[in-house]
Amino acid sequence: MKFRSALICALPLALMACAQQGTANEPAPSASQQAQDEVHPISGLKIIPVTVTKGKVKHVFRAELADSREAQGKGLMFRTELPDDAAMIFPSVPQTARSFWMKNTPLPLDIIFIGTDGRILNIAAMTEPYSLESVYSDGLTSGVLEIRGGLAAELGIGPGDLVEW
Secondary structure (H helix, E strand, O other), X not given: OHHHHHHHHHHHHHHHHHHHXXXXXXXXXXXXXXXXXXXXXXXXXXXXXXXXXXXXXXXXXXXXXXXXHHHHHHOOOOOOOOOOOEEEXXXXXXXXXXXXXXXXXXXXXXXXXXXXXXXXXXXXXXXXXXXXXXXXOOOOEEEEEEEEOOHHHHHOOOOOOEEEO
């Protein structure tokens, strides 16, 4: 009888140990995996890390990935805020010269044109909200990165810096 009651008491403990062991062996998702699975609450676009490297200094942005024609057409239109760690990345497929305007965009932006080598070609800094005047890349681009207006100068980001996503 004592053996039976001891077995009944030990069984739940053994099951709990097995359950805990199973979850302990599962690897925790990395920060980059979590970021890749994250979706922006306003745009619904996937958020990916984008790194701008100037010498030994790296700036990492949580960028909305505008990888469809529709997403690229809308961009950051109608947005009233953009945190300093946030951005939007527009891949250029195929690589081509790009132009952007600020139609329906109430925020000034720094529009960073990225060359085919991954380095910044030029920056249209502090673009004018709602402007229909286009800003242009200085050559073929692999992508365009938009950040809060004035932030590139504040961080010392400029032509020649490396952009990776």
